[in-house]
Amino acid sequence: MDRTAGKNVSCCAIQCHSPGWRRCGILIVAMLCTACTLLFASEARAQCTARDVLQNQLRLKKAPSADRPQIPIKSAVDVPVWKTITIGTFANFFALSNAMDAVGCGIGNSAGEILARPTFTLRDTKTSVKLFAVSAAELGFKTDTASLADIYARAKQLGFGLAAAEVGPQLRLQYFDQPIGEFLIIGMEPIRTWKGAPVILNVANGGAGLILIGQDGSADAQISVVSRFVFVRTNEGAPAEEQEAVALVGR
Structure with missing residues (x-):
């Protein structure tokens, strides 16, 4: 039996050839199907739990990226691709939310609120996006x-662009081996909550499990300079209206 979450398996491939055993066979099939469903649901949810995160750390021995030397860069073209992800894989917010729940990834209150806002949009076609973490x-x-x-203005000057908001939850779903203690701020246009507060997303692993949280996205929000941002390159960025860094944070 293939125990890898997300793959097709044949847990229910049992047939009854004897009429006398038909009722018993149906019961056995139902029990096995239920057991398999619980098994794969449990394995899928383990992707984001604290225990599974710790197991990943011990297996991969990945150190927090904040430990790297902070060497100033001269241009975005000098920075290697940090990670490539795929966006445009969900039809709507509900499908995205269900996927997050299926793997047990937490969503903070403000992050959950802006994901449900009409201004949070999903690409309708699958697209690979190259990300740069600085x-x-x-x-x-x-x-x-x-x-x-x-920070946004300087990033733009060096050749980086803002990512689409969808990158936040998609990165969370495609980055299960995130080191403990790493918090990645998504360089994106802030989305306002129902009360009007601007929020940007943060893909985090604080040690208690993998989570997607929101943080202050106002223009004057003070950010520690050791904090890492996830950007795209200018020609690979969000739609043009999302790339005016200085203007967008002041909205």
Whole structure:
């Protein structure tokens, strides 16, 4: 039996050839199907749980990316691709939310709220997106903190672009081996909550499991310069209206 979540398996492939055993056979089939369903649901949910995260850390021995030296970069073209993900794989918010729940990935309150907003959109065709992870210090900031508007403006100057908001939950679903202690801020246009607060997404592993959270997306929000952002390159970014970094954070 293939125990890999997401693959087709034949848990229910049992046939009864004797009429006298038909009723018993049906019961056995039902019991096995139920057991298999619970088995694969359990394995899928384990992807984001704290125990599975710890097992991944011990197996892969990945160190938090914050431990890397903060060397300023001169241009986005000098930065290697950090990770390539696929977007456009869900028809609507409900399918995306169900996928997050199926693997046990947590969603913070503000993140969940903006994912349900009409301004959060999903691409209707599958597309590969190359992501680049850089800290504000690597962008050239030498102070302890910098405003979100300044970070976006500097990233744009170096050739980075803002990612589509969909990158946040998609990265969460495609990054199960995230090191403990890593928090990745998605460089994206803020989406406002129902009360009007601008929020951006953060793909995080605080040690208690993999989660997608929201954080202050206002223009003057102060961000530690050791914090890492996920951007795309300018020509691979979000739609043009989402790439005006300075203007968008002030909306």
